[in-house]
Amino acid sequence: MFIEDGILYIHYKQIENLDQHVAEDCVRARKAFTENKDYPCLVDVISIKNFTKEARDYFANEGNEGIIANAILINSTVTKMMANFYIMVNKPTNPTRMFTDKAIALEWLKQFSK
Incomplete structure (x- = not known):
């Protein structure tokens, strides 16, 4: 994780099953x-293989506290389907x-930056 120009960058390491x-x-x-x-x-989820339903539900609700907007970076059909x-x-x-x-994701996020 790092913060640059008012945007939080999160890069997930390789995770087989995110529960x-x-x-x-x-x-x-x-x-x-x-x-x-x-x-x-x-959020770079390129290295995540699978999200459980419980993890998705958590990220969509309680896990979103403190996140103004999410740009999910994908690179494959699998990550596209998950996202x-x-x-x-x-x-x-x-x-x-x-x-x-x-670059397009960052441009979209700029509208939410303080």
Whole structure:
């Protein structure tokens, strides 16, 4: 994680199966890192193989606290399907879109930056 130009960047390491326990750990780490401040967020999920339903539900609701908007960076049909499912079925509580181009994702996030 790092913050640049008012945007929080999160790059997930390779995770075979992201379950709710891992999701809760990730959110705790993010909140500690940001000192509970709100940010628009670029999330790189390219290395995640699978999200459990419980993890998706958690990220879409409680796990979104402190996130103004999410740009999800994808690069394959598999990550596109996961991100699309997350956006359409889990319905995150904040503006969320998926992108294949990092520059376009950052441009979209700028509108949410303080």
